[in-house]
Structures are given as structure tokens and as C-alpha cells.
Amino acid sequence: MVTKPPRLADVANAAGVSTATASMALNGTGGSRIGADTRRRVRATATELGYRPNTIARGLRTRRTQMIGFVGDDVATTPFAGQMIRGAHDAARRAGILLLMVDTSGDPSETGEAIAALQERQIDGILLATMYHQVIDVPKAIGSTPAVLLDARSADDSVSSVVPDERGGTLGALAELAAAGHRRIGHLTTAEDVEARRIRLATWREHVAAYGLDPGELLAEAPQAKTRGGYETAVRLLSRPERPSAIFCFNDRMAMGVYRAAAELELSIPDDLSVVSYDNQELIAPELDPGLTSAALPHFEMGSWAVKELLRKLAEPDAEPVQHLMPCPIARRDSVAPA
Amino acid sequence: MVTKPPRLADVANAAGVSTATASMALNGTGGSRIGADTRRRVRATATELGYRPNTIARGLRTRRTQMIGFVGDDVATTPFAGQMIRGAHDAARRAGILLLMVDTSGDPSETGEAIAALQERQIDGILLATMYHQVIDVPKAIGSTPAVLLDARSADDSVSSVVPDERGGTLGALAELAAAGHRRIGHLTTAEDVEARRIRLATWREHVAAYGLDPGELLAEAPQAKTRGGYETAVRLLSRPERPSAIFCFNDRMAMGVYRAAAELELSIPDDLSVVSYDNQELIAPELDPGLTSAALPHFEMGSWAVKELLRKLAEPDAEPVQHLMPCPIARRDSVAPA
DNA sequence: CATGCGGAGTTAATCGATTAACTAAATTTA
DNA sequence: TAAATTTAGTTAATCGATTAACTCCGCATG
Numbered sequence: 161m162v163t164k165p166p167r168l169a170d171v172a173n174a175a176g177v178s179t180a181t182a183s184m185a186l187n188g189t190g191g192s193r194i195g196a197d198t199r200r201r202v203r204a205t206a207t208e209l210g211y212r213p214n215t216i217a218r219g220l221r222t223r224r225t226q227m228i229g230f231v232g233d234d235v236a237t238t239p240f241a242g243q244m245i246r247g248a249h250d251a252a253r254r255a256g257i258l259l260l261m262v263d264t265s266g267d268p269s270e271t272g273e274a275i276a277a278l279q280e281r282q283i284d285g286i287l288l289a290t291m292y293h294q295v296i297d298v299p300k301a302i303g304s305t306p307a308v309l310l311d312a313r314s315a316d317d318s319v320s321s322v323v324p325d326e327r328g329g330t331l332g333a334l335a336e337l338a339a340a341g342h343r344r345i346g347h348l349t350t351a352e353d354v355e356a357r358r359i360r361l362a363t364w365r366e367h368v369a370a371y372g373l374d375p376g377e378l379l380a381e382a383p384q385a386k387t388r389g390g391y392e393t394a395v396r397l398l399s400r401p402e403r404p405s406a407i408f409c410f411n412d413r414m415a416m417g418v419y420r421a422a423a424e425l426e427l428s429i430p431d432d433l434s435v436v437s438y439d440n441q442e443l444i445a446p447e448l449d450p451g452l453t454s455a456a457l458p459h460f461e462m463g464s465w466a467v468k469e470l471l472r473k474l475a476e477p478d479a480e481p482v483q484h485l486m487p488c489p490i491a492r493r494d495s496v497a498p499a
Numbered sequence: 500m501v502t503k504p505p506r507l508a509d510v511a512n513a514a515g516v517s518t519a520t521a522s523m524a525l526n527g528t529g530g531s532r533i534g535a536d537t538r539r540r541v542r543a544t545a546t547e548l549g550y551r552p553n554t555i556a557r558g559l560r561t562r563r564t565q566m567i568g569f570v571g572d573d574v575a576t577t578p579f580a581g582q583m584i585r586g587a588h589d590a591a592r593r594a595g596i597l598l599l600m601v602d603t604s605g606d607p608s609e610t611g612e613a614i615a616a617l618q619e620r621q622i623d624g625i626l627l628a629t630m631y632h633q634v635i636d637v638p639k640a641i642g643s644t645p646a647v648l649l650d651a652r653s654a655d656d657s658v659s660s661v662v663p664d665e666r667g668g669t670l671g672a673l674a675e676l677a678a679a680g681h682r683r684i685g686h687l688t689t690a691e692d693v694e695a696r697r698i699r700l701a702t703w704r705e706h707v708a709a710y711g712l713d714p715g716e717l718l719a720e721a722p723q724a725k726t727r728g729g730y731e732t733a734v735r736l737l738s739r740p741e742r743p744s745a746i747f748c749f750n751d752r753m754a755m756g757v758y759r760a761a762a763e764l765e766l767s768i769p770d771d772l773s774v775v776s777y778d779n780q781e782l783i784a785p786e787l788d789p790g791l792t793s794a795a796l797p798h799f800e801m802g803s804w805a806v807k808e809l810l811r812k813l814a815e816p817d818a819e820p821v822q823h824l825m826p827c828p829i830a831r832r833d834s835v836a837p838a
Numbered sequence: 839c840a841t842g843c844g845g846a847g848t849t850a851a852t853c854g855a856t857t858a859a860c861t862a863a864a865t866t867t868a
Numbered sequence: 869t870a871a872a873t874t875t876a877g878t879t880a881a882t883c884g885a886t887t888a889a890c891t892c893c894g895c896a897t898g
Contacts, residue, residue: 447752
């Protein structure tokens with residue numbers, strides 16, 4: 161037999177008070193209007209009956225559903241982004257909030273529909289996440305719904321956002337090599353025109369310029385940031401007359417190609433060649449042999465920061481938007497040796 | 500200036516009808532009670548005003564929120580499971596339903612809380628997903644909420660579920676090798692006691708028995724199903740007097756270790772050694788050189804199957820639970836050559 | 839002694855939809 | 869022509885909470 165879950169009215173009845181009193185007793189609202197023992201009695205009755213409030217009914221009245229929307233472009237699929245969801249999820253959970261997920265499969269026309277679907281469900285706010293660090297226009301469908309961008313910055317900074325500190329991460333990775341005495345540090349980059357490429361490349365150029373080296377000799381570009389591209393480009397770079405003593409790779413997948421190239425050219429990592437990289441992808445960096453030193457993309461931290469910022473926005477609607485750079489800590493492993 | 504979104508009452512007013520008529524006109528309910536031109540007029544007014552129904556209010560009345568809960572134990576983090584979420588998400592989206600996600604971080608005591616949090620929000624049903632194929636007890640917190648298990652089967656089959664057809668996938672992988680003329684097929688397994696290990700191992704044993712081979716000679720077990728374990732175990736297996744001409748690996752990470760072992764023993768894949776594996780992990784199988792032939796875990800398909808089954812349950816509450824085996828198709832690459 | 843006030847509640851309105859029950863006019867049927 | 873049925877709506881109840889406005893009692897104060 162299926163018994164219906166108890167409503168607030170059932171609790172109120174059983175405790176011999178009105179629903180108003182029951183509501184105030186359970187929520188601790190209404191100040192001094194509720195006596196201490198009435199409050200205790202109501203609470204006990206609620207526990208006894210196994211009362212759980214109907215958040216839908218409450219949301220209708222209070223205009224707060226304790227749900228926030230997570231809109232991602234293909235986010236659920238990409239491997240690291242799971243951490244972004246988890247970071248957001250954890251911070252939300254701690255505040256008694258649940259995540260309503262929508263994935264747009266990278267189709268921008270779907271984004272508007274996704275946002276509308278969330279708004280129909282009266283979510284309290286929206287997290288807008290992109291698959292990789294980029295600059296976007298905030299979809300106008302957002303309207304006045306509080307929102308925070310994740311792994312993206314808005315062109316006009318009208319909304320709070322958090323992105324990885326790519327420059328800091330690159331400086332950190334290069335510092336690992338510099339500390340080991342490397343000067344001639346090569347860079348393997350990708351031809352894909354993304355924010356990450358731009359910043360990592362520019363930061364590496366600063367380093368090269370600081371040592372008065374020729375970037376042309378030390379830079380190589382693959383058409384795509386994949387293992388094959390890393391392999392082919394590394395073979396070219398390492399076959400040049402004056403090869404670098406260390407390589408900074410655009411990402412771990414390319415670094416995987418560098419390992420293959422080094423093996424083929426009979427260069428031992430890290431003794432003949434030190435390697436540092438970016439992303440710290442969990443299925444790659446620790447699994448390579450030797451373990452790859454890599455600047456970590458702080459997806460988890462970005463996810464929870466975004467939720468906290470959204471909660472702040474909900475608490476103080478007039479607060480100024482904040483653009484946050486999240487540090488990329490270096491995961492030290494065994495791919496760096498003294499020059 | 501922030502104008503409030505229009506309510507049904509606003510549409511009804513603007514169209515000069517009652518809210519009841521407006522509701523019926525927009526939803527197509529109420530049979531012939533609404534005239535064709537009234538219906539048109541109401542619809543036009545709704546579009547004009549940009550009316551979007553408040554699903555929360557509707558849900559309070561209809562007891563359908565068009566949301567389903569997705570409870571995972573660490574699911575968001577694990578790499579393949581993204582596909583499971585996406586499969587579920589896609590199927591749900593197509594039916595106008597959104598996914599409310601909760602992750603329990605693998606903590607069983609949290610599962611009850613997670614389910615309660617979802618029920619408070621009046622979700623229409625629950626998807627209960629586990630990180631890897633296993634047999635579980637259905638948490639009693641579920642109560643009478645319609646539920647479907649994902650990548651898990653309930654001990655008493657009281658709830659619908661979908662799991663990968665591990666036996667079929669193993670047979671398929673072995674058939675790849677058999678078709679290439681291999682007889683002496685080794686198996687690298689893991690010591691971890693999981694459902695997948697049991698079925699893959701038992702199915703491989705059937706094959707060995709069918710050819711009258713000695714399983715002891717051809718089987719090797721690593722403590723964990725990781726790259727290092729695969730490497731060490733493969734070195735042992737391939738150094739035996741009569742080494743197998745092909746290896747079936749428990750998973751792709753172990754296969755990655757086999758590749759390393761083969762390189763070290765100067766065996767060329769696939770000419771000296773054919774390799775097939777399981778999981779078809781997207782960051783491993785296609786990235787290895789040569790590409791690894793692997794039986795795919797159909798996470799996406801399981802995700803969407805589970806949603807469809809849940810929708811069926813919602814439509815016909817008295818339907819019998821179904822235990823579904825989802826086929827594991829073979830992803831053919833270049834790691835198999837004729838014996 | 840009347841008045842004002844704080845304490846402890848209750849009553850009833852409200853959030854934004856859906857839907858059962860009712861109504862009035864037009865049309866068909868007997 | 870009167871009764872029955874169909875058409876095209878309207879009115880009001882309802883879902884399960886929250887909360888503004890009101891009541892009632894006892895006590896202190898001028």
C-alpha cells in the first residue's frame with residue numbers, strides 16, 4: 161500500500177497547531193512568536209512523521225527553488241570537465257542546492273532554448289560553462305537571471321566569471337625548468353586559435369626574450385593539439401642542429417607525442433630531455449613513464465568558486481561582477497632533470 | 500527596468516478569455532471545448548507576450564515536474580561516465596525533461612540523503628547510476644519513486660536495470676582474434692573482485708576450454724587494472740616458454756602496459772603480438788600506436804535506454820521491471836594481425 | 839482603572855498554474 | 869414545439885507551502 165508522504169498540514173494537525181505555526185516552528189522564522197516548547201513539539205512531530213517539505217510548493221511561494229542551472233557546451237563529455245561539475249556540485253550541495261544540468265552539444269542556437277528550459281523551472285541562477293577557456297558574448301536569453309561564467313569570460317565583463325590563470329601556470333611550468341638550470345626551452349604549440357594557446361605562447365615568448373634567445377629556433381607548431389601532432393612536431397624540433405634541452409608542451413596529449421618521439425630518437429626523458437606540459441590530465445600525465453610534470457587546470461576549484469560567487473550574487477543582488485583568475489598549481493613528477 | 504515575465508493570467512487578459520480557457524488552448528486539452536479561432540488567438544497572444552509557463556506552479560498542481568533525478572556514485576568524475584550522463588540527458592531532453600544531478604562521492608550513507616533531496620523537489624523518477632558494473636541493493640529511501648538502475652543490477656531484480664553485455668563483448672573481442680587465426684590467446688586480468696572481471700574471465704575460460712588449452716599457461720593476474728600492472732604482468736606472461744600469439748586484456752589501461760612491455764621485449768604489435776581489450780576508452784584506445792582494438796562499453800546507449808525505460812514506467816506504472824543487457828560493439832583498429 | 843504592549847498564536851491571502859463542476863446559447867432530435 | 873444534446877466557454881477549488889494581518893490574553897504603567 162502506498163501511503164502519501166505527510167504534508168505540513170498533517171504535521172500541524174498532529175501537533176495541534178495551525179499550519180502557520182508549524183511552518184514558523186520548522187523554519188525558525190517569525191521571531192518570538194513561537195514558544196520554545198511549541199517549537200520542540202512541532203519539530204518532534206515532524207521527525208516522527210518523517211515530514212519532508214515539498215520544495216515545489218515552497219518555491220512557488222518564496223520564488224526560490226534551491227536549484228541552479230548548469231549549462232555546458234559539450235561539457236559532460238569532455239574528460240576534465242567532470243571535475244568542474246563536481247566542484248560546482250559540491251559547493252552547491254553544501255548550501256542545500258541542487259544542479260539542473262543542460263548540455264548544448266556545442267550548438268549555440270541550443271543555448272537559448274536550454275536557458276529558457278531552466279528559467280521555466282524557476283532556477284535561482286545559472287552557471288554557464290564552456291568546454292575550454294574562451295571569451296564569449298553572454299546569451300541575451302539570460303535576461304536578468306543571475307549568472308556566472310565558468311572557464312569563459314564575457315566580452316564586456318558584465319557578468320562574473322572564472323578562468324584558469326594560464327599566464328601564472330605557464331610561468332610556474334617554465335620556472336620548474338629554469339630551476340633545473342634549463343635555458344634553451346622549446347615550445348610545442350598548436351595552430352588552433354584558442355585563448356589558452358595565445359596566453360601560453362605569449363608567456364613563453366616573454367621567457368625567451370628575457371634570455372635573448374631566438375624564438376624561431378625553439379618554437380614548433382602542430383596543426384592540432386593531439387598526440388600525433390605532438391609526435392611529428394617534436395621529431396622536427398629535436399632534429400634541428402641545436403636542439404633545446406627542455407620542452408614546454410601546449411598540453412599533455414602533445415607531451416605524449418613528445419615521449420614517443422624521444423623514444424624513437426633514443427633520447428631519454430628526463431636525462432637527455434626535460435618535459436613540462438599543461439592540463440595535468442589524469443589519464444595521461446601520471447600514467448606516462450616517467451610521470452609528466454604538468455600545470456593543472458583547476459576545474460574543480462573553478463566549479464566551486466562559480467557556485468559561491470552565484471550565491472553571493474543571490475544574497476547581494478547589487479554586488480559588482482568579479483573576474484577571477486584561478487591559479488594553476490604545478491603537479492611535479494619525474495620528467496624534469498638538471499640541464 | 501526589470502519587467503516581470505507574463506503569467507498565464509496576463510495572456511488570458513490580453514486575449515480576453517479566462518485563465519481556464521487560456522490553459523486549455525495552450526495545452527490542447529479540454530477536447531472540443533475551445534473553438535479553433537479562440538485557440539489561435541490565445542496562442543498568438545502567448546507568443547507575442549513571450550509567455551513561458553511556470554513549471555513550478557504547474558508541477559504543484561499536476562504532480563509532474565518534468566525533472567528526473569540522476570544519482571551517481573562518483574559518476575561525474577570518472578572519465579567514461581560522462582557518456583552515460585550524456586545519453587540520459589539527450590533522451591530526457593527530447594522528452595522535454597531535465598536532469599537533476601546528485602553525486603554521492605561513493606559514500607553509501609549519502610545516497611539516502613541524495614534521494615531524499617531529490618524527492619523533496621518532486622522529481623518524476625530516479626536514475627541510479629554506479630561507476631562500474633555491479634550488483635547492489637536498491638536503497639530503501641527510493642520508496643515508491645519510479646527508478647531505473649544504470650550500470651548496476653539489483654540483487655532481487657525488483658527494479659529495471661541496464662548493464663553492458665560483458666559476455667557478448669568478450670566473445671566479440673575473442674572472435675576478432677580467432678578470425679585472424681589465433682588459438683593461443685592469453686588473458687590479462689585484475690585481482691579486483693568486480694562483476695566485469697568475473698564475466699570476462701569466465702567467458703575467456705570457455706574459449707580456452709573449447710580449444711583444449713591450459714588456462715594456467717595463458718592467464719596472468721595483476722593486483723590492479725592499471726598501466727603498471729598491465730606492464731608487469733605482460734612482461735611475465737610474454738617471457739614464458741610458449742608465449743601466446745595474442746592477448747585479451749581486461750581493460751585499455753592494462754593494454755597500455757602491454758604495449759610498453761612489447762616495446763621492451765622487442766615484440767612488434769600487431770606483427771609479433773596481437774592485442775584486444777575492453778572499455779574502448781577514448782583517451783587511450785585510439786591514441787595508442789597502433790590503434791587498439793577494443794570492446795566498447797556502451798555508456799551512452801545505457802544512459803538513453805535508462806531514461807526511455809523510466810518514461811515507460813511513468814506512462815504504465817504497472818509494467819514489469821526489465822533487466823537489459825546492452826551490446827558492447829567492437830571498435831576495430833590496428834592491433835590485430837593474422838597469426 | 840483604562841491603556842498600551844509584548845507574547846503566542848490563528849486566519850486568510852497568495853504564489854501560478856490545472857481541472858472539476860457549472861452555465862448559457864445554439865442546434866438537433868423526438 | 870419541448871426536450872435533449874452539443875458547443876464554447878466561465879467560476880471556483882485545488883496543489884502545499886509562506887507570510888501579512890489580525891486576535892486574544894496577561895501584565896506593567898501612568
